[in-house]
Amino acid sequence: MVDKVITAYYQLHSGPGYDFVYTVDNTPRNDSEFRLHNHDNLYEIYLFLSGNAEFHIEGNIYQAHPHDIFIARPYEMHHNVFLTSDKYERIVIFISLDFFHKNGCPELERFFTERTLGMGCQIPASIVNEEMYHLLMKTNRYLQDGAEGIAKCVLTEFLYLLNHIQAPLTLPRVPDERIQNLLIYINSHLTQELTLDHLSQTFYINKYHLCRIFKTITGYTINQYINHKRLLLAHELYKSGQSLLEASSNAGFNNYAHFYRMHRKEFGTSPKAQAALAGHDSL
Template identity: 35%
Template sequence: MDKQIQRYINNHFLMVHMVTDIPSDVTTHLHDCYELFYFIAGDLTYYIEGQAYELRPHDIIITNSRELHRIVFNAKCRYERKYIHFKPEFISSFQTAEYNLLSYIENRKLGYFNRIPAEDVLEYKLNELWEQIEQAALEPAPENSILMKALFVQMLVTMNKVFAKYDNPLGDRHKNHKYDHKIVKILDYINNNLDEKITLNVLQQKFYVNKYYLCHIFKMNTGFTVNEYITYKKIMKASELLMTGMTALDAAHAVGYGDYSTFYKAFKGITGYSPKQYFRK
């Protein structure tokens, strides 16, 4: 059962602090915004695009709107976390030609450098900034909406300083996520060939690995099944094409679906909307 402790919301910003006594796995999903996830307590593995992050208290996980992720719980103990969902519009007035607040969130290779480890969170006082944002969000004073946004921008700037440090050769403490190099190549292939029909047989022939063994190691490394990952990625790409004005039929063909009814079913299953409804939304 979830207990929601704090919450603040407007059109482009959502802040939540939640506790779950008996957690259950979080299925594969993505957001139409950016997510900052602050881990407080629990025993879980956070899977993002082929990387598996074993979290410790005060770790922060960052995902953008293109990164598939899911959570698998290693034990059913008390699970506490905070998270912020925000859209670029929330801080657009602070963006300049010289400095992009979202550069590291947007431009990382998918599934890489998603974690800010606890020691950096505490050293750079990201935990204190988070608490100040929460406090400003909860108090009704009229100036606090401005203060909250200013503090949030300060936190993004601080995170960018941490990410800039990660561009240097990484120490072992930043390598505590595990991955299989073959799986990384397969993920890259899938993401670069969404316009083609990608099947287990195709991957088996291209990467010289038995398809049944591939299913096993793919699930073990990514937390997703092969077909689940391919379908999500194709539908995500199709949704982007729909927003450019492309017809649903053309979008289906553009992501390798020869049968529109199969595409329609997959699209609605993942987004909750038909292609036409999604475009209108």
């Protein structure tokens, strides 16, 4: 069904940023290469080719099968979990936020944005139009030949077909529905008070038990998760024109000093230093 093309790495530049990246991975050298992460200005599509792995995203777990397609939007925390040492292969495409508007197809962005956090992320091979696989391979082939404009057109056709899939998508395995609801709540209330006591009372869960199961499922402590999401929100507000002080306050940090400490702890640099990298996929 899918041509085995494990040969390409390509990055198409457009001004200071880029429209999309097409890359192929195989068995990771170490787990840190696939640790829990997010992209603050990229959509991710990846075609799973082989291996024994799960796709974890915002507290949900999807079992990966050959030729399944997975998607993630900006700020969705996700990673792969390898269940065995079997050879792992995938094709990955990262798409910039402005790709859809720059290429006259803003309606195709809805497939990524109009869904609940961590849900609707797996398109099983059984419902994927075979032509979609061929389009991914053609994208790779055109890029190798230097035909960047044609590759972009082919990718747009792939996105069109992706948006017109009618069959139900795979439902994830939810280890604990309470944590799933908590994640949705946190992401909807980042600018409000989110103390452990408040969350414990809101969800009627003992706070020590809540901390334990949250860390087990997400890989983060509750405070780490909240601070990380607030840092990402501050970055987005800064890019929209707010000052760093305004952005930190409007993202839910009580004061700039706290924002500064959390930023250095999370990213290893000051907010001002990172602001110089505003066009890059990091805060």
